[in-house]
Amino acid sequence: xHSEQKPSLLLKLAAWGGLVFLHFPIxxxxxxxxNTEESAFSxxxxxxTLHWFADAFGRQDMLSAxxxxxxxxxxxTILAMVLGTLAAGALYRKDFFGKESIxxxxxxxxxxxxxxxxIALLSAIKMANLDPNFWTIAIGHATFCVVIVYNNVIAxxxxxxxxxxxxxxxxxxxxxxxxxxxxxxxIATALLAGAILAFALSFDEIIVTTFTAGQERTLPxxxxxxxxxxxxxxxxxxxxxxxxxxxxxxxxxxxxxxxGTENTAGASK
Amino acid sequence: MTTTxxxxxxxxxxxxxxxAVDDVSITIADGEFFSMLGPSGxxxxxxxxxxxxxxxxxxxxxxxxxxxxxxxxxxERDVNTVFQDYALFPHMNILDNVAYGLMVKGVGKKxxxxxxxxxxxxxxxxxxGGRTPGQMSGGQRQRVALARALVNRPRVLLLDEPLGALxxxxxxxxxxxxxxxxRKLGITFIYVTHDQGEALSMSDRVAVFNKGKIEQVDxxxxxxxxxxxxxxxxxxxxxNVIEGELAQVITGAAQAFSVRPEHIHFAQPASADHLGxxxxxxxxxxxxxxxxxxxxxxxxxxxxxxxxxxDAEDPTLPRPGDAVALSWARQAMVPLSAGTR
Numbered sequence: 103x104h105s106e107q108k109p110s111l112l113l114k115l116a117a118w119g120g121l122v123f124l125h126f127p128i129x130x131x132x133x134x135x136x137n138t139e140e141s142a143f144s145x146x147x148x149x150x151t152l153h154w155f156a157d158a159f160g161r162q163d164m165l166s167a168x169x170x171x172x173x174x175x176x177x178x179t180i181l182a183m184v185l186g187t188l189a190a191g192a193l194y195r196k197d198f199f200g201k202e203s204i205x206x207x208x209x210x211x212x213x214x215x216x217x218x219x220x221i222a223l224l225s226a227i228k229m230a231n232l233d234p235n236f237w238t239i240a241i242g243h244a245t246f247c248v249v250i251v252y253n254n255v256i257a258x259x260x261x262x263x264x265x266x267x268x269x270x271x272x273x274x275x276x277x278x279x280x281x282x283x284x285x286x287x288x289i290a291t292a293l294l295a296g297a298i299l300a301f302a303l304s305f306d307e308i309i310v311t312t313f314t315a316g317q318e319r320t321l322p323x324x325x326x327x328x329x330x331x332x333x334x335x336x337x338x339x340x341x342x343x344x345x346x347x348x349x350x351x352x353x354x355x356x357x358x359x360x361x362g363t364e365n366t367a368g369a370s371k
Numbered sequence: 372m373t374t375t376x377x378x379x380x381x382x383x384x385x386x387x388x389x390x391a392v393d394d395v396s397i398t399i400a401d402g403e404f405f406s407m408l409g410p411s412g413x414x415x416x417x418x419x420x421x422x423x424x425x426x427x428x429x430x431x432x433x434x435x436x437x438x439x440x441x442x443x444x445x446x447e448r449d450v451n452t453v454f455q456d457y458a459l460f461p462h463m464n465i466l467d468n469v470a471y472g473l474m475v476k477g478v479g480k481k482x483x484x485x486x487x488x489x490x491x492x493x494x495x496x497x498x499x500g501g502r503t504p505g506q507m508s509g510g511q512r513q514r515v516a517l518a519r520a521l522v523n524r525p526r527v528l529l530l531d532e533p534l535g536a537l538x539x540x541x542x543x544x545x546x547x548x549x550x551x552x553x554r555k556l557g558i559t560f561i562y563v564t565h566d567q568g569e570a571l572s573m574s575d576r577v578a579v580f581n582k583g584k585i586e587q588v589d590x591x592x593x594x595x596x597x598x599x600x601x602x603x604x605x606x607x608x609x610x611n612v613i614e615g616e617l618a619q620v621i622t623g624a625a626q627a628f629s630v631r632p633e634h635i636h637f638a639q640p641a642s643a644d645h646l647g648x649x650x651x652x653x654x655x656x657x658x659x660x661x662x663x664x665x666x667x668x669x670x671x672x673x674x675x676x677x678x679x680x681x682d683a684e685d686p687t688l689p690r691p692g693d694a695v696a697l698s699w700a701r702q703a704m705v706p707l708s709a710g711t712r
Contacts, residue, residue: 269459284460
């Protein structure tokens with residue numbers, strides 16, 4: 103409920119101050135991506151240039167890092183969509199022994215510090231005698247991407263009347279047909295929104311990746327390494343801005359897709 | 372009766388210690404309008420779901436047209452269901468909803484739309500195919516659900532309290548339409564309801580459920596005039612169930628019996644084939660066509676008497692507080708067995 107009292111000036115200042123504090127650094131990064139000066143963050147800006155964009159896109163190591171990140175995020179998202187949907191379908195209705203524990207185990211990776219997930223994955227990979235590669239990164243990311251998809255899909259399942267599934271079976275559709283024609287259309291937007299968030303999460307993940315990547319370099323790891331080279335700071339700014347855009351657009355997409363679904367999902371009731 | 376549509380033999384469905392359906396045996400004839408009547412939690416809906424295949428029996432056998440159904444999934448049964456909440460697919464338009472059953476069976480697009488149009492025409496919604504369920508009223512969705520089930524030409528149609536969400540006028544209209552439709556199609560309707568008026572007015576036969584068991588299966592007239600147990604006497608219409616001490620005082624035996632309120636008059640028993648008792652009038656409720664008098668008998672049991680309001684106010688009728696004599700004909704009494712308590 104909204105309170106009737108008007109907020110005090112102090113509260114307003116604090117709120118805006120908090121927002122500026124959170125977002126000012128991002129603004130600075132974007133601003134300096136266009137700065138003509140090479141290394142230092144001097145103010146005011148020396149001049150405006152798009153020169154660094156050309157430089158950034160000329161860097162083969164950067165492009166291959168981007169490509170690896172896209173591949174990893176895509177694979178992690180696909181794994182998360184399949185596993186998250188299956189888990190949500192299994193857990194939303196039936197009560198059975200151990201259900202609470204399984205739910206907790208699914209949700210835990212998002213709550214665990216990345217460093218713990220990372221160490222655990224690294225020792226698991228070593229125990230299995232695997233070399234860290236593309237697949238170990240993707241699977242590492244999938245551990246926390248599954249829960250994103252799972253949470254979105256199970257919320258939609260809970261709002262969907264189970265009699266829709268019974269009606270479909272009653273009308274002669276087997277399990278697969280029911281999933282294809284009734285369940286999937288019902289959860290589609292929630293599934294897509296979950297997938298987009300999972301993609302964004304995977305795309306800029308660094309802590310778990312550090313442990314599972316081995317010699318591979320995803321974009322965030324490439325960026326981290328760049329910080330040791332002051333001469334490349336403007337290029338780093340350009341790439342950071344690109345990552346921001348690449349993750350912000352999907353997040354807005356997810357918000358847009360799930361925006362009014364309270365109304366549409368239960369419309370038949 | 373000709374052939375058998377559905378036959379339950381000693382069917383039970385238990386959830387842990389809860390016996391939702393407890394050793395039920397019924398035979399439903401082909402082409403019959405059969406109702407399952409009972410309060411919520413009496414097992415009637417579970418019986419319907421057992422026929423549809425959403426539930427499997429714990430024990431017993433269910434035959435649908437002579438074929439054992441226990442173990443078969445819903446999509447391998449020649450029955451269709453009209454759901455209480457209609458369960459229309461919100462992401463499809465009305466025509467696709469109705470054509471769904473044919474679509475999953477692989478009927479071609481042209482053919483299935485033709486059939487769906489015809490089914491919609493049958494429920495007087497021929498022009499509504501392009502709408503979505505969200506754009507339809509409750510009564511219209513009800514008809515769509517009906518058309519969606521009937522387009523598959525099932526031999527048995529299951530209806531789970533389909534009129535529960537409709538208002539009174541619409542409900543009465545739909546009752547008539549359902550009955551007409553059933554006669555026209557000649558298929559078996561199995562109708563679950565907790566509304567005894569609905570069950571009595573539409574059905575060929577009614578099974579009265581109580582606590583997972585069937586109390587009585589009979590025609591509506593027999594259920595009303597010859598209830599077998601106190602539960603049926605009380606649940607179907609209203610009734611005075613007289614047992615124990617009061618029965619002993621009136622008839623000289625402890626055998627329980629029931630008397631309908633409209634069969635009791637304010638008078639001393641006039642002859643040997645009339646019985647009666649005395650009491651005090653506590654309250655009078657006006658119901659339009661009738662008035663209901665509540666009388667406390669000498670033993671403390673409450674009795675009801677219904678008097679038609681056809682005549683203008685009758686000055687001889689008692690007023691609250693008056694001592695009254697009650698009388699009824701011996702043939703108005705129906706002896707009751709114990710039934711499920």
